[in-house]
Amino acid sequence: MKIAVMGHGVVGSGVVEVFYQHYESLTRKSGKEMDIKYILDLRDFPDSPYRDKFIKDFSLIENDPEIGIVVEVMGGLHPAYDYVKACLEKGKSVVTSNKELVAAKGAELLHLAREHNVNFFFEASVGGGIPIIRPLHLCLAANEISEIAGILNGTTNFILTKMIREQMSFADALKLAQELGYAERNPAADVEGQDACRKICILVSLAFGRHVYPEEVHTEGITRITLEDVAYAGSWGGVIKLIGRAKRLEGGKVSAMVSPAFIHAGSQLASVDDVFNGILVRGDATGDVVFYGKGAGKLPTASAVVADVVEAAKATGSSRSLNWEDGDGHTVCDWQETVSVFYIRLKSAACQKELVKQLFGEVKPLHRDGQPQDEAAFVTGEILEKDAAAGLEQLKAAGAEVLGCIRVLDY
Amino acid sequence: MKIAVMGHGVVGSGVVEVFYQHYESLTRKSGKEMDIKYILDLRDFPDSPYRDKFIKDFSLIENDPEIGIVVEVMGGLHPAYDYVKACLEKGKSVVTSNKELVAAKGAELLHLAREHNVNFFFEASVGGGIPIIRPLHLCLAANEISEIAGILNGTTNFILTKMIREQMSFADALKLAQELGYAERNPAADVEGQDACRKICILVSLAFGRHVYPEEVHTEGITRITLEDVAYAGSWGGVIKLIGRAKRLEGGKVSAMVSPAFIHAGSQLASVDDVFNGILVRGDATGDVVFYGKGAGKLPTASAVVADVVEAAKATGSSRSLNWEDGDGHTVCDWQETVSVFYIRLKSAACQKELVKQLFGEVKPLHRDGQPQDEAAFVTGEILEKDAAAGLEQLKAAGAEVLGCIRVLDY
Numbered sequence: 001m002k003i004a005v006m007g008h009g010v011v012g013s014g015v016v017e018v019f020y021q022h023y024e025s026l027t028r029k030s031g032k033e034m035d036i037k038y039i040l041d042l043r044d045f046p047d048s049p050y051r052d053k054f055i056k057d058f059s060l061i062e063n064d065p066e067i068g069i070v071v072e073v074m075g076g077l078h079p080a081y082d083y084v085k086a087c088l089e090k091g092k093s094v095v096t097s098n099k100e101l102v103a104a105k106g107a108e109l110l111h112l113a114r115e116h117n118v119n120f121f122f123e124a125s126v127g128g129g130i131p132i133i134r135p136l137h138l139c140l141a142a143n144e145i146s147e148i149a150g151i152l153n154g155t156t157n158f159i160l161t162k163m164i165r166e167q168m169s170f171a172d173a174l175k176l177a178q179e180l181g182y183a184e185r186n187p188a189a190d191v192e193g194q195d196a197c198r199k200i201c202i203l204v205s206l207a208f209g210r211h212v213y214p215e216e217v218h219t220e221g222i223t224r225i226t227l228e229d230v231a232y233a234g235s236w237g238g239v240i241k242l243i244g245r246a247k248r249l250e251g252g253k254v255s256a257m258v259s260p261a262f263i264h265a266g267s268q269l270a271s272v273d274d275v276f277n278g279i280l281v282r283g284d285a286t287g288d289v290v291f292y293g294k295g296a297g298k299l300p301t302a303s304a305v306v307a308d309v310v311e312a313a314k315a316t317g318s319s320r321s322l323n324w325e326d327g328d329g330h331t332v333c334d335w336q337e338t339v340s341v342f343y344i345r346l347k348s349a350a351c352q353k354e355l356v357k358q359l360f361g362e363v364k365p366l367h368r369d370g371q372p373q374d375e376a377a378f379v380t381g382e383i384l385e386k387d388a389a390a391g392l393e394q395l396k397a398a399g400a401e402v403l404g405c406i407r408v409l410d411y
Numbered sequence: 412m413k414i415a416v417m418g419h420g421v422v423g424s425g426v427v428e429v430f431y432q433h434y435e436s437l438t439r440k441s442g443k444e445m446d447i448k449y450i451l452d453l454r455d456f457p458d459s460p461y462r463d464k465f466i467k468d469f470s471l472i473e474n475d476p477e478i479g480i481v482v483e484v485m486g487g488l489h490p491a492y493d494y495v496k497a498c499l500e501k502g503k504s505v506v507t508s509n510k511e512l513v514a515a516k517g518a519e520l521l522h523l524a525r526e527h528n529v530n531f532f533f534e535a536s537v538g539g540g541i542p543i544i545r546p547l548h549l550c551l552a553a554n555e556i557s558e559i560a561g562i563l564n565g566t567t568n569f570i571l572t573k574m575i576r577e578q579m580s581f582a583d584a585l586k587l588a589q590e591l592g593y594a595e596r597n598p599a600a601d602v603e604g605q606d607a608c609r610k611i612c613i614l615v616s617l618a619f620g621r622h623v624y625p626e627e628v629h630t631e632g633i634t635r636i637t638l639e640d641v642a643y644a645g646s647w648g649g650v651i652k653l654i655g656r657a658k659r660l661e662g663g664k665v666s667a668m669v670s671p672a673f674i675h676a677g678s679q680l681a682s683v684d685d686v687f688n689g690i691l692v693r694g695d696a697t698g699d700v701v702f703y704g705k706g707a708g709k710l711p712t713a714s715a716v717v718a719d720v721v722e723a724a725k726a727t728g729s730s731r732s733l734n735w736e737d738g739d740g741h742t743v744c745d746w747q748e749t750v751s752v753f754y755i756r757l758k759s760a761a762c763q764k765e766l767v768k769q770l771f772g773e774v775k776p777l778h779r780d781g782q783p784q785d786e787a788a789f790v791t792g793e794i795l796e797k798d799a800a801a802g803l804e805q806l807k808a809a810g811a812e813v814l815g816c817i818r819v820l821d822y
Contacts, residue, residue: 018553018696019553022553022554022555025552025555026552026553028731029548029552029731029732030731031731123550128697129694129696129697129698129700130697130700131542131546131549131550131551131700134545134546134549134550135542135545135546135550137440138542138545138718138721138722139534139542139545139546139715139718140542140714140718141436141437141440141717141718141721141722142429142430142433142437142713142714142715142716142717142718142721143433143714144433144436266682268682268703271677271679271682283540283714284710285429285540285710285711285713285714286539286540286541286704286705286710286711286714286715287540287704287705287708287710287711288703288704288705289540289541289542289702289703289704289705290701290702290703290704291700291701291702291703292679292699292700292701292702292703293697293698293699293700293701294697294698294699294700297698299695299696299697299698300696300697300698302553302696303551303553303554303694303696303697304550304553304697305553306552306553307549307550307551307552307553310549310552310553310732311549311552314731316727320439320440320441320442320725321440321721
């Protein structure tokens with residue numbers, strides 16, 4: 001069983017390293033003699049011990065009948081999508097860590113894999129080294145999954161942890177994350193929530209059986225979170241986390257959203273700190289199950305890729321359970337019609353208590369050290385998203401400045 | 412694919428319930444028409460909707476070639492072991508939730524399953540509804556696992572949680588657990604640590620590849636834990652949990668133990684409360700991964716059993732990775748030769764500071780509210796188990812009463 005690895009960046013080089021490091025046990029577990037025949041990268045790696053394997057021409061992989069498994073760790077949509085598609089059409093199984101690819105093209109590629117009786121595996125695309133994809137469709141097979149919620153992005157979780165623990169500002173924490181290599185120079189995909197959005201799309205597509213696309217999921221990042229919000233979250237009894245979540249609704253619809261949220265200190269998700277990820281899966285039989293670990297990084301991600309390679313080598317046909325239908329454009333409900341609980345922080349010369357009560361009903365006031373006289377913060381009851389937005393507009397019209405608005409979740 | 416379910420107690424009735432409740436999706440996921448043909452139980456269930464399936468004679472299952480999968484949820488070693496063995500020898504796959512059986516006979520039954528090209532699955536034997544067995548041998552396949560530590564018994568964790576949160580005494584908390592159905596009338600297997608011991612044996616056998624038997628694992632329960640110990644743990648900055656743990660040592664040996672332990676409040680294991688379980692797996696590539704969820708209960712356990720049934724139905728031969736060798740009697744190192752950190756609580760008329768220092772080196776004193784003048788508590792540095800035991804004997808000889816001695820772990 002010959003393998004091609006497309007991409008020799010952080011994860012790609014990790015895949016080669018982990019593969020040869022555990023070569024013997026992998027051979028035993030797969031029952032197949034496996035070897036990496038090609039490593040595809042446009043760059044040169046003259047000092048690599050595997051320099052003889054490097055190629056620059058994808059068609060060598062595509063047209064080599066010896067290659068049974070292709071690892072795609074290039075990232076991005078193009079040419080990854082085109083290459084993966086070509087490999088599946090040639091009857092090669094594909095293993096990827098590329099969440100952008102799976103979130104955008106998962107249904108199509110899974111379908112293609114089944115058509116050619118091979119596999120399209122992507123354990124590493126969510127949660128890095130945390131086992132989540134396989135547990136979701138194999139171990140929890142006898143459950144109807146009703147809800148998924150997770151801390152799916154390590155970079156933002158690191159930033160929020162620094163803000164919570166060390167009162168570092170968002171800007172300083174982001175800078176530190178960049179210095180430590182946790183955040184990219186252009187951190188938008190992380191801090192604006194897109195990365196978490198792709199991951200919740202993959203999870204919910206698998207759990208609910210129909211593709212949910214990133215553009216269907218309302219996504220808010222953490223760029224507007226302040227230390228004042230962090231302090232109010234503390235006084236409420238919790239912490240702020242960036243949560244990707246999805247819920248099965250009656251009638252087959254699904255609600256899905258990525259946003260910062262207040263999470264109770266006692267929650268299993270509240271203690272997921274630094275670059276760690278935590279994913280909560282709620283099943284009708286198991287109740288809540290939580291998976292925790294390093295959601296990114298060279299070796300954790302590479303080890304998940306290599307485990308998929310072993311499974312692909314063992315497989316005698318397409319997985320029946322790793323599968324979902326294409327989206328129909330009507331699966332995700334209008335997020336503005338869903339209900340939530342909100343923390344709201346206002347700056348207002350006049351006391352807006354009456355107006356707040358009129359707009360939001362009974363609210364729970366919050367306090368913090370050093371709270372200015374003209375600042376008010378409170379937590380609402382459950383209200384419709386659109387009503388909350390309308391309420392904030394009315395407060396602004398009455399002269400209040402909305403300093404913060406964060407959902408409050410009950411996981 | 413016809414199934415027989417042996418045992419119609421809590422888990423067994425749950426298996427039948429979950430199976431028929433998710434019948435359609437299970438058929439889709441397995442790609443096989445499945446049905447439960449027999450339910451074996453000595454008792455009568457005249458009101459069961461499945462009353463026509465009940466049988467009392469095991470030989471009907473053993474000798475029916477239609478039966479491809481047998482679910483063993485009777486518990487106990489006999490006749491479970493004999494029945495499972497007979498089924499495997501007849502070429503039927505077996506799925507069990509019976510940790511006593513797997514811990515005592517796992518290597519033998521796995522070997523038998525391979526010999527007959529069928530499967531022996533036991534996801535439900537550890538962690539109830541938490542996916543752990545399959546993630547361990549499939550998803551973490553590209554790791555060398557160095558260490559496992561877990562809260563593996565929900566009953567004792569419930570009792571400890573009540574002691575920690577509500578200052579309930581051990582006796583009262585046990586009584587409450589019995590009233591709520593979490594603890595059995597004879598709670599020994601839980602509170603003395605045997606149940607946790609069986610589970611760590613299963614995990615370590617799978618992770619390290621060689622059978623570790625319960626009698627090889629030093630096991631201490633929670634019966635001697637007092638509210639004073641809980642208070643000292645709090646002042647130290649943590650909680651007391653019953654931890655089953657195992658570690659790979661240099662030279663192929665393994666250390667394994669079940670005992671109560673101080674766990675730092677910041678640890679992922681510290682926030683595992685009530686009847687929940689949490690299992691930490693340390694891999695060389697993934698780092699720490701933690702699995703959390705309900706470790707027992709009718710539906711969680713049943714759903715894990717049914718997921719195994721689906722896997723058994725899909726399988727085209729024995730699993731290559733769910734496998735370990737028989738124990739050689741030399742795998743587990745002498746626990747008295749391992750090192751640990753200890754919390755020690757003494758009652759002593761004389762101040763034993765000098766003797767303590769002489770026996771244990773520099774220690775960190777702990778304090779609690781209402782601490783009597785003649786009570787001292789401290790945490791040692793790392794010392795050999797046998798040296799700690801000898802030290803305690805010397806303290807006793809010097810007139811001190813040892814009120815508490817609990818290991819301090821760093822997970």
